[in-house]
Amino acid sequence: MASITLNNLSKHFDKTQVLKNINIEMLEGEFVVLVGPSGCGKSTLLRSIAGLEQISGGDIFIGETKVNELAPKDRDISMVFQSYALYPHMSVERNMGFSLEVQKVPKAQIKKIVSEVAESLGLSQLLDRKPKALSGGQRQRVAMGRAIVRHPKAFLFDEPLSNLDAQLRVQMRLEIKALHQRLKSTIVYVTHDQVEAMTLADRIVVLNAGVIQQVGPPLEIYDRPANLFVAGFMGSPSMNFINTQVIMDRGQLCLQTTSGDKLPLVHQYQNLQVGMHISCGIRPEHVSILDSGFGHLQGRVNALEPTGISEQIYCDYQGENLCIYSMQRSGCKENQAIALQLDVHKLHLFSEQTGLRLQQLPDAIAEYKVVSGE
Amino acid sequence: MNTAVVAIKSQKKIDFQRVLEPYLYLSPALIIIALIIITPTIVGFSYAFQSIELLNPFNGGWVGLAHFKAMFADRYFFSALGNTLDWTLISLFFQFFLGLGLALLLNRRFSGRKLVQALVFLPWAVPTFLSGLTWAWLFNPIIGILPHWMSSVGLLSEPYNILSDPQLAMYGPIVANVWFGIPFFAITLLAALQSVPSDLYEAAAIDGASPWQVFVKITLPFLAPMIAITVMLRTIWIANFADLIIVMTSGGPANSTQTLPSYIFTTAYRRLDFGYASAMAVMLLVLLLFYTAILLKMRSKLAKA
Ligand SMILES: Nc1ncnc2c1ncn2[C@@H]1O[C@H](COP(=O)(O)OP(=O)(O)OP(=O)(O)O)[C@@H](O)[C@H]1O
């Protein structure tokens, strides 16, 4: 077990800069998930830690050791590839024991270690098979087994579940979580699956275009996204944004939409000034449909997506598509005019100019507690 | 009742069609193969049991196994057989290992790699006749430089033509053949090397395998099927390959470079004894078939293991 520290890490291929000034400190035993859109540099970051890519600047520490110049094998890490990269000509047993085999560990000892790990992953029956005779989920487990056998300082996973079907993915997700709790090892895990990120991570690192957008525990990232990108990227269905301006209305600060609707601000925010242009974010689950009255906004239903357990309603407001997520069945029809109520305690304010979040002031949080306690 | 009978009949018709149809589509290829491969083979076989000497045209007709009996009493036949073995094994050994080494070098990334690849494959494109002549000249101390080099590094006591030394003559065509055959192995093995998925090498790098372990435990198993098939093909090819020998030494001096194919060639086109030449050709075919059968058996056993 060891911590992993990245200091000002940067990487470019020829002229294209893929990673810019990456600074992360991953604690010992921490489960860190890297998320970001396709091509943002997640794999490159992971491969840099593994030593499969030469970095262009900065430092990588594993534990106390600076590993910039160390070969992959000397970094004492294991990697699970998206393609699994199992050796096709070797049995499951040899695949799993390969790292020990090349270190010339005695055969009997390899057999013992491999069979223990295989037992814990439910692979005992499959040890004699070749990878091509395994199902996707079994291959995935062999790849994990191969990583575990080495007893590395840290595990690196690159989208290990993306080749599996939805059901198997849920199962393997739980197994990986159990594995982490059992081994208490440092894990860096790349995914672009929201749910995987939220459920597995101790901390999430959101990357975009090679730049870290936010680092934090899953719920903090969900509840307090640091900028417009994180707010839009994390969460499914994703957050709604409404263009507004700050106004003073009868002694109360309000956000006024372009069509003149007003959203009262019940909290205090840092750096908020009258006249500022604000992109106001609200998560779909914090918008509800009123049976009567006018609500905050009035929209028109574009499309309905019932999933059984819930319903997503897309409606048009000021030419923008607003999503409403509801556990109740609304019974709305397409083209129906509806009144929308926003939970004004859950507004996210972003400066349109910088894209950054306006932080809610602490006393406002206290007030919020009083309000919600009513 | 009636309809059932009709159904059975038409069923039979359909079966018949189904069996016949593929052969109809194949027939152009089958006819060509029959004309240009099977017919000459059968004619050649039949020559092996006849007396066909152009210098002795009235002595024709079937002679049974007489040619084969003569072959077992023929001292030159056995010396040619031994030479064929030397020629094939030594050429194959160096062609294979040098070709493999070259393929491994060309599989690395370096600037100008495309150009080097193209140059390396050049010997393959030179007509054998031309390369045979060139090598013969290179070994000639009057116009060639090789004998002088060999004597200065102490391989030869003085610069003379090894092609005229019965002890060493065989190495002349072998060197030419190795030079000529390396590109074949380099091309095929390079193609096989490039088909190994790169993430396996990355996985092995993380698993801590040394370069030698990576080569033995990952690269070689991937190359094995290709190695088996190319070695088999090349053995047959080299064993049958007489052009370089004919051009460089004509089997001499004193038959010291006579291999079976060159002996067959000389028998047929210098002594004009087609019957005996065909009999030896049949013998060579049988030996090569035997070798191929053994190799294929070994391969299927290896594949199972
Ligand atoms: N060998 C390379 N040479 C040049 N550019 C590369 C190379 N490898 C990756 N890139 C570029 O670096 C960027 C980041 O790639 P990377 O594979 O890290 O993305 P990713 O976040 O893992 O994406 P995905 O989610 O699709 O796997 C991409 O724009 C890609 O085109």
Ligand SMILES: [Mg+2]
């Ligand atoms: Mg990737």
